[in-house]
Amino acid sequence: xxxxTAAPAADLARYRLGFHxxxxxxxxxxxxxxxxxxxxxxxxxxxxxKWPDFDTKYWRHFVSTDLFHWHDEGTALMTDIPEDRSGVYxxxxxxxxxxxxxxxxxxxxxxTGNVVxxxxxxxxxxxxxxGREANEILVTSxxxxxxxxxxxxxxxxxxxTVCTEHVRDPKAWEQNGMLYMLLGARDLDDEGFCLxxxxxDGVEWAIKSQIYSKNQFGYMWxxxxxxxxxxxxxxxxxxxxxxxxxxxxxxxxxxGYFPLPGSILDTVLVDEQTFVEWDHGYDxxxxxxxxxxAGRTILIGWMGAFDGEWTxxxxxxxxxxxxxxxxxxxxxxxxxxxxxxxxxxxxxxGEHQTLKLGETAEFxxxxxxxxxSGISGAGALTLDDALEISYADGLLTVxxxxxxxxxxxxxxxxxxxxLDDLRVVVDTSAVEIYANGGAExxxxxxxxxxxxxxxxxxxxxxxxxxxxxxxxxxxxFA
Ligand code: FRU
Numbered sequence: 007x008x009x010x011t012a013a014p015a016a017d018l019a020r021y022r023l024g025f026h027x028x029x030x031x032x033x034x035x036x037x038x039x040x041x042x043x044x045x046x047x048x049x050x051x052x053x054x055x056k057w058p059d060f061d062t063k064y065w066r067h068f069v070s071t072d073l074f075h076w077h078d079e080g081t082a083l084m085t086d087i088p089e090d091r092s093g094v095y096x097x098x099x100x101x102x103x104x105x106x107x108x109x110x111x112x113x114x115x116x117x118t119g120n121v122v123x124x125x126x127x128x129x130x131x132x133x134x135x136x137g138r139e140a141n142e143i144l145v146t147s148x149x150x151x152x153x154x155x156x157x158x159x160x161x162x163x164x165x166x167t168v169c170t171e172h173v174r175d176p177k178a179w180e181q182n183g184m185l186y187m188l189l190g191a192r193d194l195d196d197e198g199f200c201l202x203x204x205x206x207d208g209v210e211w212a213i214k215s216q217i218y219s220k221n222q223f224g225y226m227w228x229x230x231x232x233x234x235x236x237x238x239x240x241x242x243x244x245x246x247x248x249x250x251x252x253x254x255x256x257x258x259x260x261x262g263y264f265p266l267p268g269s270i271l272d273t274v275l276v277d278e279q280t281f282v283e284w285d286h287g288y289d290x291x292x293x294x295x296x297x298x299x300a301g302r303t304i305l306i307g308w309m310g311a312f313d314g315e316w317t318x319x320x321x322x323x324x325x326x327x328x329x330x331x332x333x334x335x336x337x338x339x340x341x342x343x344x345x346x347x348x349x350x351x352x353x354x355x356g357e358h359q360t361l362k363l364g365e366t367a368e369f370x371x372x373x374x375x376x377x378x379s380g381i382s383g384a385g386a387l388t389l390d391d392a393l394e395i396s397y398a399d400g401l402l403t404v405x406x407x408x409x410x411x412x413x414x415x416x417x418x419x420x421x422x423x424x425l426d427d428l429r430v431v432v433d434t435s436a437v438e439i440y441a442n443g444g445a446e447x448x449x450x451x452x453x454x455x456x457x458x459x460x461x462x463x464x465x466x467x468x469x470x471x472x473x474x475x476x477x478x479x480x481x482x483f484a
Contacts, residue, residue: 018323021435021453024373024477025074025354026309028328029066033057036175036229036292037306037329038065041099042299043113043150047073049306049329050082050115052096057326063093065117069150072350073304073332074478082153083117089141089158090119096229097143098294100178100185102208106148113147114208116187118174119158133171134192140173142189144209159211165201166213168193173201175229177294178208181271187211188230190243198227198245202270215274217241219264223278224248228259229292232270235303235337239266241276242284244292253401253421257287258313265341282342285447286404288316288415289327295335303335304348309436309449316414320453328436330449338445345444347431351375355473361463363470369459373475376430376461380468387428387463390456395439395448397425397465402441404448411452420446432459433475 028034032055039050046069053066065083068076083094097117105112121139123131131137142160147153165173172192179186187203200217224245231242242263248255262283264276284293285307293307310318310327319326333345355375361367378387386396392408403419406412422441429440439448463470 015322018320020372021320021323022479023328023436024371024433024475024479025351026328026331026433026436027051027068027076029053029055029325030078030483031055031324032326034066034308034325034327034329035063035310036096036308037294038096038117039099039115040294040296040304040306041101041113042296043099043101044111045299046071046150047298048099048113048150049076051308051329053081055081062091063095063120065094068482072353073348074350074354076479076482078483079151083115083145087119087156087158089121089139089161090117090143090156092122093120095120096175096292098177099296100180100208108148110148113150114178115145115147115153116159116176116178117143117145118176119143119156120174135170135194138171140171142176142187142211157209159209160203165191166216168216169201170194172226177229177231179232186214186232186271188232188241190227190230192226195222196225197222198224198243198247200227200230200241200243214271217273217276219276219278221278223281224260229261229294231293231295233263233295233303233335233343234270235335235343238337238341239268239270239273240264240343241266241270241273242293242295245281253419254283256418257291258311259291261285261291261293261307263343284345285449286418286420287311287448288313288418288450289318290330290449293330302348305333305335305345306330307449309451316412318413318451320413331431331438333444338443342445345447346429346440347438351431351475354476354478356476357474359472361461361470361472363466364462364464366460366462367472369461369472369474371474371477372432372434372454372459373477374430374432374459374461374472375475376432376472377427378429378463378465378467378470379427381425381427381465383466385463385465385467387430387461387465389430389432389437389452390454390460392454393437393452395428395430397422402446404439404450406452411454413451413453415450415452418448422446428465431475
């Protein structure tokens with residue numbers, strides 16, 4: 007079905023996702039407030055219920071016990087104070103242990119209240135240096151259902167004077183008995199950078215440092231995050247305004263991390279040459295990281311983009327975008343991060359199938375977990391002859407053969423010395439591709455049209471296996 011052709015509602019229902027978080031209706035962007043709180047996993051996200059019409063952003067709220075069976079809890083944070091009147095923008099959760107009135111844990115949500123003054127250029131606003139506000143706000147909850155009053159913690163006048171009015175997306179965490187908060191920012195010279203704040207109580211915040219790159223690396227850094235695993239610190243940011251290159255930085259805006267030589271708390275300068283992209287897209291931005299009660303560091307990204315070049319919702323679909331599956335992060339031997347779907351995904355697996363080289367396997371539904379391991383040399387794996395993942399001449403390539411299915415996504419490659427293994431997770435209209443234990447990842451939407459999914463590969467490999475996956479979202483909106 008061509009992306010710009012409206013299809014009957016029944017045909018569009020096939021694109022509803024089986025284990026990726028997506029709204030029943032409306033638009034989703036960044037994941038927000040990710041946490042495990044009093045046993046449950048909570049995922050909030052940026053939400054515009056009126057999409058494709060314009061509306062401000064709210065936080066929609068999903069809850070799960072296993073990171074795959076999610077339930078939609080409705081809209082949690084609305085725009086109801088002057089300081090967030092143009093949008094409850096992105097932010098994070100910090101779980102304060104034993105700080106609730108009942109002695110249990112308290113969910114502390116830090117977010118940016120966005121304010122855009124009306125009047126536009128006519129009123130003399132450029133919306134960078136004038137015409138807007140970015141307020142950092144705290145809301146708490148003892149049960150994940152009822153929320154406290156909103157406390158405005160920081161306003162534009164509180165930020166260092168180098169800041170423009172673009173300061174947002176607080177990431178709060180605890181370290182050595184203190185609380186820290188990263189904010190993404192744009193300075194007066196159009197350089198992206200981070201602010202690091204410190205607090206003893208989570209309410210009064212003092213600036214600790216400004217973190218810049220050695221050379222200008224985009225005009226704005228959005229959605230900063232911290233990853234701390236086995237004594238290694240990584241600063242994650244989303245720089246806007248980087249040049250696109252043939253084999254990297256191909257999304258409209260980028261999302262990645264800097265491996266830090268020391269602690270984030272002592273960092274004031276990062277080397278932009280060390281920046282590693284999380285995911286080569288097409289649909290990936292603004293990921294957020296949290297640590298769960300088992301101590302796992304888990305990343306969830308927005309599986310979408312602001313790019314208008316491709317269609318993330320074929321005409322007639324009344325919801326747009328999803329979150330990636332939760333990915334456990336680990337540090338590889340090269341000191342860089344690896345991403346793998348959390349182990350709970352395996353609980354959705356049905357009957358095991360062996361994929362024979364060159365033979366087509368069929369799946370009744372477009373939901374499968376495919377693993378090819380011990381790969382030697384070149385080869386390809388295709389889904390429906392429409393989406394091909396190939397390795398040849400030192401390049402790992404994701405290529406769409408059928409532009410109707412691709413909805414505008416053409417072809418992308420990354421350099422790779424050898425391809426050892428490939429994992430492809432398909433969920434109706436979402437595909438996530440993990441190569442070499444998650445060293446390289448691609449996440450893309452697609453809109454297949456077949457009755458059954460055909461999978462075929464041509465790799466010389468030790469094992470090639472696949473499992474159909476359960477529809478874990480069947481009761482998400484009940
Ligand atoms: C990133 C972003 C954030 C902002 C939010 C608004 O995608 O632009 O910086 O808080 O989206 O929806």
